[in-house]
Amino acid sequence: MRKYFVFLGILTVVSCRLFAQEEKLVMRNLDDFQVQVAGFVLEDDRTVHIHAVGAGGDKETKQIRNYQQDRFNMYAYCWIINSDTREMVWRMTIDNTEQTGDLRLSREFNGNVHLDKGTYEVYFAAVKPGWHILDGGFFSVSKLLKYIFSDENEWEDSSRDWxxxxxxxxxxxxxxxxxxxxxxxxxxAVLSLTDTDDDHTAKKGFSLSQSLKVKIYGLGEGYKGKMYDYGWIINADTRETVWKMRENASEYAGGAVKNRLFRDEIELPAGNYLVYFRTDANHSSNAWNANPPYDPYFWGLTLFPAEEDFEPDIIKEYKEKEIKPIISITKVGNDAYIEKVFELKEKASLRVYALGEGMAGDMFDYGWITNDETGETVWKMRYKDTKHAGGAGKNRLVDEIIELPPGRYVVHYQSDDSHCYDDWNMRRPQNPEKWGITIYPASKSARYARVVREPRKDDTQVLARLTRIGDDEHVRKRFTLKKKSRIRIYCIGEGDWDEMYDYGWIENVKTGRRVWKMRYSKTVHAGGAKKNRLADTIITLKPGTYEVHFKSDDSHSYYDWNDDPPRQPKKWGITVYKLDN
Structure with a gap:
């Protein structure tokens, strides 16, 4: 009896298939949009018949020489992806199509394709190629001539048959x-950042009440080790980057070779997270300047739960609160040097958000923090710690948490003579009004930080001050230490190519031995002309009498600059401070 009912069930399914009305998907007017999409369902494994007409070259590209190129060398073509797996299951290529009709560009596929049961999305992309990539090639006289003598209406004529x-x-x-x-x-999804505008940074946050394993699905733009449209995830509390799109960890996403696909799986502990996706000035789901990826509407970054039995209630939306900064030095212009002082009564965590200009490992507009008592640099904006801030590649951003002990601190920011707030010489960053450095409280103790309006009176700590030095001078001053002491040396002079021209040094009077000398390799840029150099260091000296020297050459001094002066011109020379009581 049981076998009888099973047999009847099978007959019912088969009869439904035999008598069911099969449908036909038709896509026309395919030149109306860069990307057209439709879909279909198969209730069982099936061989379908596909007839598609598009456009392409006469052979596939063997050697990629341009990030705009599509290795399949098609310009208007169809492909199919599985709606659940997001995998491409079929596409038009040069190899599976034939040239059709009288038009050189027209390509036709007419054949059967076997597909598994499932839901599918059908895409058709039409991105008119530039003459320099016709046939997937690179610049050559023959291709230039082909372009000049080709029918300028060929693309439009071909599109009527698509x-x-x-x-x-x-x-x-x-x-x-x-x-x-x-x-x-x-x-x-846990979170999705897609359909973003060009030249934009999108941001969304979420909170996890317990750990969650997530699948990361991302599509962006990158080529030869660099990413141009990309996303990343940070811990909102620590500002630590927990995941980032890196070109060398991506795979080909279809279309132009610069389309990159990311599939990853990570486990996130309980906490607050921010997800970012940044785009450059072109090539996105709003407007493609080359062939789009196979999954164009997921251009961006999407996080899915990795396991189906997860508890949805552990995920909540997270919105970053607007916090009043302790110090804000922003909208900084050209040739600026700005400093502000704050004081911490107890150990505190601080968020440092700094925007500046940097290239090839060096920073030109940047900030740093020093201990006001010792002069020691406790934090500095270094190129290797920055990331792209949107716009031109030289726009750099640091966003991190630091911890400082109680004390008084000076926040500095300096800029060079070009590319600043409201006077950009290349594309501006995503948050131009933040050009500079901003310090936010990141712990309860930091909320009680006090901005110091008056600078510290350090004259009582000065052992020797030889400043405002002119041309052709050699000045000296002695000081005596009764016990072993730490001293701070602050020296601004002139130097170039590993040689100093205006510089200072310290000698032990009794022995005549130099205990310190200003060396170019130990200096940093002092603002203004590149030859303005600063040495700011701390050394320990034994009891004794010492003589401080500063010597200048015949040009570029406090009274007679022959190039841009440093940011602190009145300190041209050397100052020695005592740090120990």
Whole structure:
């Protein structure tokens, strides 16, 4: 009896398949948008018939010489992806199509394709190629001549024949239906940053009440080790980057070779997180300047739960609160040097947010923090610690948490003579009004930080001051230490190519031995002309009498600059401070 019912069930399914009305997907007017989309459903494994007409070159590209190129060398073409796995399952290529009609660009596919049971999305992209990449090539006289003598209406003429027809499907989805399906997938994600504008940084946050394993699905733009449209995840409390799109960890995403795909799985502990996606000035889901990826509407960064049985209630939206800064030095212009002082009564965590200019490992507009008592640099904006701030590649950003003991601190920011707030010589960063350095409290103790309006009176700590030095001078001053002491040396002079021209040194009077000398390799840029150099260091000296020297050459001094002066011109020379009581 049981076998009888099973047999009847099988007959019912087969008869439904035999008598069911199969549908046909048809896509026309394919030149209306850069990317067209439709969809279909197969209720069982099936061989479907596809007829598609598009455009392409006459051979595939063997050697990629341009990040805009598509290795398949198609310009208008169809492909299919599995809606659940997001994998491409079929596409038009030069090899599986034939030139059709009288037009050189026209390519046609007419054949059967076997597909598994499932829901599929059908895409058609049409991105008119530039003459320099026709046939997937690179600059040559022959291709230039081909472009000059080609029919300028060939693209438009070819587009009239573009079509996609897929027979033997069970259900057809129109463009609006597919868009609904995609929106539902994004709603069911932990977080999704897609459909972002060009030249923009999108940000969303989420909180986890317990750890969660997530699948990361990202599409961006990158080539030869660099990313141009990319995303990253940070811990909102520590500002630590926990994941980032890196070109060398990506795979080809379809279309132009610069389209990059990221599939990863990580476990996030309980906490607050911020997800960012940054785009450059072109090539995104709003407007492609080359062939789009296979999954164009997921351009961006999306996080899915890695396990189906996760508890949705552990995920909450997180919005970063606007916190009043302790110190803000922003909207900094050219040739500026600005400093502000604050005081901590107890150990505190601080968030440092700094925007500046840097290239090839060096910073030109940057900030740093010094201990007001010792002069020691406790934090500095270094190129290797920065990331792209949007806009031009030289716009650099630091956003990190530091911890400082009780004390008084000076926040400094200096800029060079170009590319600053409201006077950019290349594309501005994403948050131009933040150009400079901002210090926020990151712990309860930091909220009680006090901004110091008056600078510290340190004259009582000065052992020797030889400043405002002119041309051709050699000045000296002695001081005596009764016990072993730590001293701070602050010396501004002139130097270039590993040689100093205006510089200071200290000698032990009894022995005549130099205990310190200003060496170019131990200096940093002092602002203004590159030859303005600063040495700011701390050394320990034994009891005794010492003589401080400063010597200048015949040009570029406090009274007679032959180039831009340093940011602290009145300190041209050497000052020695005593740090121990």
């Amino acid at each position: 079509i996609v027809e897929i027979d033997r499907v069970d259900e057809v989805y129109q463009r609006r239906d597919v868009k609904k399906i995609l929106r539902a997938k994004r709603r069911n």
